[in-house]
Amino acid sequence: MDYVLGWDGDSAILAVELTYAASQKDSTVFIFGDPGFGGQNDIFKVIRNIRVTRPEVVRIDEADRRITIYHNGAKNHRITYEIEGSLPVDKPTTISLTELFRPVISKGILTLVNMQFDLAITDQSNPLVSFSWRRYPENLTYFNSVEPSQTDPSKKLIDYYDNLSQKVYFVMGDNIGVQEYDVLGIPYYAVTTKEDNYGNDLQERLSPFFESYFQSIHRFWNDTEFPFYYLAVTALQNNQKEIGGGGFGMRNGFVMKLGRKFGTRDKYVTAHETSHTWIGIKIIIGENSFDHQWFGEGFNDYATIINLANSKIYGEEDFLHYFNEENFKKHYESAIKDVHNDSIATNYWTDYANYGVLPYRRGCIYAFYLDNQIRLASDGKFTLRNMLLDLYELRKAKKKDEVLTVDDFINAGAAYLDKKELEEQIARYMIAGQPIDFEGVKTIPEFNVEVHNNIPKLSLAAHADLSKIYRW
Numbered sequence: 001m002d003y004v005l006g007w008d009g010d011s012a013i014l015a016v017e018l019t020y021a022a023s024q025k026d027s028t029v030f031i032f033g034d035p036g037f038g039g040q041n042d043i044f045k046v047i048r049n050i051r052v053t054r055p056e057v058v059r060i061d062e063a064d065r066r067i068t069i070y071h072n073g074a075k076n077h078r079i080t081y082e083i084e085g086s087l088p089v090d091k092p093t094t095i096s097l098t099e100l101f102r103p104v105i106s107k108g109i110l111t112l113v114n115m116q117f118d119l120a121i122t123d124q125s126n127p128l129v130s131f132s133w134r135r136y137p138e139n140l141t142y143f144n145s146v147e148p149s150q151t152d153p154s155k156k157l158i159d160y161y162d163n164l165s166q167k168v169y170f171v172m173g174d175n176i177g178v179q180e181y182d183v184l185g186i187p188y189y190a191v192t193t194k195e196d197n198y199g200n201d202l203q204e205r206l207s208p209f210f211e212s213y214f215q216s217i218h219r220f221w222n223d224t225e226f227p228f229y230y231l232a233v234t235a236l237q238n239n240q241k242e243i244g245g246g247g248f249g250m251r252n253g254f255v256m257k258l259g260r261k262f263g264t265r266d267k268y269v270t271a272h273e274t275s276h277t278w279i280g281i282k283i284i285i286g287e288n289s290f291d292h293q294w295f296g297e298g299f300n301d302y303a304t305i306i307n308l309a310n311s312k313i314y315g316e317e318d319f320l321h322y323f324n325e326e327n328f329k330k331h332y333e334s335a336i337k338d339v340h341n342d343s344i345a346t347n348y349w350t351d352y353a354n355y356g357v358l359p360y361r362r363g364c365i366y367a368f369y370l371d372n373q374i375r376l377a378s379d380g381k382f383t384l385r386n387m388l389l390d391l392y393e394l395r396k397a398k399k400k401d402e403v404l405t406v407d408d409f410i411n412a413g414a415a416y417l418d419k420k421e422l423e424e425q426i427a428r429y430m431i432a433g434q435p436i437d438f439e440g441v442k443t444i445p446e447f448n449v450e451v452h453n454n455i456p457k458l459s460l461a462a463h464a465d466l467s468k469i470y471r472w
């Protein structure tokens with residue numbers, strides 16, 4: 001499959017031309033879009049003017065997002081269409097933020113991921129895919145996530161079809177800056193808008209991540225087997241004031257759309273999302289990431305916060321604020337803090353304010369608890385990090401289609417804590433959902449947890465130093 005793309009640098013339209021192979025077949029079926037990606041609805045307002053050349057005929061089934069091409073004996077196969085990137089007039093910016101599937105294509109800027117323009121082919125007839133730009137404005141900065149060192153849009157990018165999922169990200173713009181960093185020998189790219197309405201200097205704001213956070217998290221996981229990584233933060237053009245931020249993980253990268261000043265919350269989001277490279281992507285417990293979000297989100301959150309502390313992006317104040325205000329207070333005051341783990345997935349999207357945030361807090365609080373128990377039991381010799389590294393080794397020892405289970409988690413922990421106790425903790429706190437009663441819970445001497453009105457509150461002992469507690 002060869003995609004040839006075109007954009008004039010001015011309009012909201014991306015022109016797509018796809019040639020593909022279809023030997024010995026009567027028809028080829030493509031699917032456009034993914035309902036699981038950013039709430040895709042009205043998808044045939046985004047893709048339009050779908051055309052083929054006679055004798056081929058195209059049939060579109062909007063409900064199933066299926067595009068069927070009947071070849072009628074044609075030897076060469078080509079389909080052309082347009083992707084409409086303009087913002088709905090009534091809600092210019094909110095829409096592009098909440099409907100992440102919508103590409104940003106407007107005067108002077110284009111950001112595009114493959115889910116926003118490519119077609120999924122339903123058979124195995126085209127094992128290779130290429131992308132290249134035929135028409136594009138001169139003198140724009142260009143970034144692509146297939147081969148980031150390639151800065152010429154007209155050069156073909158080639159990859160295996162099976163390998164493409166969430167991999168292709170294009171940025172072109174006159175207000176785009178790309179900075180390359182060397183993080184422990186791995187090329188890292190910071191891709192940002194240079195100037196925006198909020199007065200952000202995003203390259204400057206992101207530099208601590210490239211100078212310390214990414215190093216910290218690679219060392220945390222003893223893992224530098226990485227081709228490259230990119231962090232793309234672009235401010236949305238808009239005519240409103242603060243519209244928040246949103247983002248999604250890509251293979252080897254994280255993409256954020258920003259509609260405000262880049263602040264403490266955005267630092268946390270950036271750190272959390274990039275940390276998912278391990279917990280949440282490389283290491284998942286259960287059949288899918290929804291099964292055990294206390295691990296996928298909560299333990300990832302704990303890893304995030306202690307790496308922010310290790311890299312000194314978060315000092316004592318930010319660290320304690322995160323635990324006390326964002327976790328302990330909100331969790332222990334939540335009316336649904338004790339619901340069963342199984343009720344999370346079913347209510348996640350409909351009641352995100354309660355159920356969506358629950359596994360983050362529940363898991364992060366338990367990870368903190370567990371880290372303290374492992375440190376106490378081993379006299380400071382081991383920490384939760386050792387258990388997580390063992391779990392990562394277990395993951396790597398398994399076949400690709402084998403899942404990591406809660407039993408694997410317990411077995412990894414049993415090297416450091418009593419196995420029976422660990423089993424009971426998981427069943428009681430993570431699955432049944434009972435909140436941990438911190439009254440009488442022992443922590444390492446550097447921490448104090450006091451409970452007032454049933455809400456735990458963490459403080460640091462006088463001699464405590466976060467960068468010594470979280471050191472690797």
Ligand SMILES: [Zn+2]
Pocket residue numbers: 272273276280296297300
């Ligand atoms: Zn997450």
